[in-house]
C-alpha cells in the first residue's frame with residue numbers, strides 16, 4: 001500500500017541478526033518489486049550487543065533482554081523522533097492483539113494500525129489481488145515469522161503467532177506493548193490532524 005501511496009516514505013526493518021535467510025532474501029525481493037526508495041535496515045548497537053549478548057545465545061535464557069537489545073532499543077533510536085508510526089499488525093493474530101487499539105501512544109509518538117480490523121482472508125485476498133509474493137516459508141506452516149531461534153511451525157487450529165517464542169510464555173517482543181499493556185492514545189494531548 002505504501003509503495004502505491006508514498007514509495008519514498010521511510011520503512012524500517014529490524015535486522016536483528018537472527019532472521020531466517022529466507023526472510024532477508026524476501027525483504028530484498030520486496031524492495032525491488034515495490035520500488036521502495038527509502039528502506040532502512042535497523043541493526044542492534046554493536047557495543048550493547050557485545051555487553052548484553054556476547055555469545056548470541058541470550059534468546060535461550062532471557063528472551064525479553066534479547067528482544068530489548070536486538071529490537072526495542074534499536075527501533076526507539078531509529079524512529080523515536082517521529083510524531084507517528086504506522087504498523088501492519090492485525091487483531092486476529094493473537095488473543096492479546098484482539099484488544100489492540102487502532103491508535104496507540106508511546107511517549108510522544110502515536111502509532112496507527114490501519115489493518116487492525118483485517119482478517120486473515122483479507123490479507124490473502126489483498127496479496128492475490130495485487131500479485132504480491134508471499135514469504136517463502138508461509139506455505140510451509142509459518143504464518144508468522146520472526147527470528148529463527150524463536151519461530152516454529154504452527155499446527156492447524158493454532159493462532160497464527162502460536163509459533164513465536166513457543167513454550168516461553170512470551171507473545172510480544174516489546175516494541176509495541178509497555179509492561180504487557182497496550183497504550184491507548186491520549187486524546188487530550190493533540191488532535192490527529194497535528195500529525
Ligand code: SF4
Pocket residue numbers: 016018059062063064066067068070071146147148149150173
Ligand atoms: S525474537 Fe528471539 S532472537 Fe529475536 S530478538 Fe527476540 S528473543 Fe532475540
